[in-house]
Amino acid sequence: MTAQLKIKKNEGILAQAYYEEVARKTLGILWHQKPLIIGILLLALSAASITLVLIGPRYSSQAMIQLNFIRDEPATGVKTQSIATVDAVALVDSVARAIRSPTTASAAVARLGLDKDPDFARESTMWRVLLGTRAALGMKAATPTPRDLAANRLMRMVTVTNPPRSYLISVAVTASDPEQATTLANTVALEYLRARMLQQLSDSQAAAERELNQLSSIYGVRHPSYALARTRLETLQNRLIALRNAPDDDAASLVTGQSFVAAESTFIPSGPSITLILGLTAGAALGVGICLALWLTPRKQTRDKVAIVGGCAGQNVRV
Known part of the structure; x- marks a missing residue:
């Protein structure tokens, strides 16, 4: 009974160590690909800003x-x-x-x-x-x-x-x-x-x-x-x-x-909500940038990359 408990405890420690390593390498990949992520974010925010200007x-x-x-x-x-x-x-x-x-x-x-x-x-x-x-x-x-x-x-x-x-x-x-x-x-x-x-x-x-x-x-x-x-x-x-x-x-x-x-004129704009639109755009751009950065990671970081990308694509990852 004691041996089984020790085995389960060791398995938990190994799984925790594995995911900590995956998280560390993921952050390293994202930091290495930060120009790509920032570029996508700035491009999306620029497009949203131009759209807001055109809509008025x-x-x-x-x-x-x-x-x-x-x-x-x-x-x-x-x-x-x-x-x-x-x-x-x-x-x-x-x-x-x-x-x-x-x-x-x-x-x-x-x-x-x-x-x-x-x-x-x-x-x-x-x-x-x-x-x-x-x-x-x-x-x-x-x-x-x-x-x-x-x-x-x-x-x-x-x-x-x-x-x-x-x-x-x-x-x-x-x-x-x-x-x-x-x-x-x-x-x-x-x-x-x-x-x-x-x-x-x-x-x-x-x-x-x-x-x-x-x-x-x-x-x-x-x-x-x-x-x-x-x-x-x-x-x-x-x-x-x-x-x-x-x-x-x-x-x-x-x-x-x-x-x-009768209706009366009001010169206070009722929309669009600039903060909401830019916030949603920034969130979507960050998501796209992170997934793209992970997909473009060199194949030599295979196992960790497959696990991360599989989770990004909605697939089940097995340890």
């Missing part, structure tokens, strides 16, 4: 849409009435989906004329190569319009979020220009609200037409109630025509159940 700072701006589930209606006094007929969470989610929809993005593109902006209305290089290849092979491919391209680019720039347990929806845009980010965020939110206002006016117009028909059948066209309803219907029709023909930012404050908080 990014600025974020966000507009807010607050959902209110009550409204005030004039009667003998002012009364408060709930306007939510579905689950509030589902309603918030549907609003967020409508904001990030292609319809809203297309309306924002038309309002700002982004389909004439070459930064928005252009195809990616990979997509152009794909279309060119299909054309060379005689295959048909649908060509997107400048408006479609601009809307797709805008949708990628817009982020719509809803904080948990709140009825607040954030419409955020990140761009290289803080003023452009603010304009895009406000325009997307306002175009959604304009679409909601058009829908509400259309519903009010349909209700006014039904009321007018009822008054006509009951009182006739000469009754004051009919004349008042007719005037109200004409007013709604004029508002609909005006809102369809020309965007009206003031209409955002008239949408029932929703309020708008």
Whole structure:
């Protein structure tokens, strides 16, 4: 029993000595190959720095849409009435989906004329190569319009979020220009609200037409109630025509159940994170440099090198 314990103890000592020797020789190899490792590190950091300079700072701006589930209606006094007929969470989610929809993005593109902006209305290089290849092979491919391209680019720039347990929806845009980010965020939110206002006016117009028909059948066209309803219907029709023909930012404050908080420009960059990018680059470069240095070690240091490189490559090393 004592002999077995001594054998196991000796095996442990030998294994420890072996790995200490491997570690010592590994450090010696790395120290000998330090110019290679430092060169790879400096090259990677230089490439990352040039990339950061080319990308430039990014600025974020966000507009807010607050959902209110009550409204005030004039009667003998002012009364408060709930306007939510579905689950509030589902309603918030549907609003967020409508904001990030292609319809809203297309309306924002038309309002700002982004389909004439070459930064928005252009195809990616990979997509152009794909279309060119299909054309060379005689295959048909649908060509997107400048408006479609601009809307797709805008949708990628817009982020719509809803904080948990709140009825607040954030419409955020990140761009290289803080003023452009603010304009895009406000325009997307306002175009959604304009679409909601058009829908509400259309519903009010349909209700006014039904009321007018009822008054006509009951009182006739000469009754004051009919004349008042007719005037109200004409007013709604004029508002609909005006809102369809020309965007009206003031209409955002008239949408029932929703309020708008405009985005403001901020000149503090939101990204990219220089420290994080350079740190990850340095870590990856050191890893590549160490593995490459071990692979390039002369074969005369075979056993130790094979053990080290095997571990670097994810292989099992046997003692």
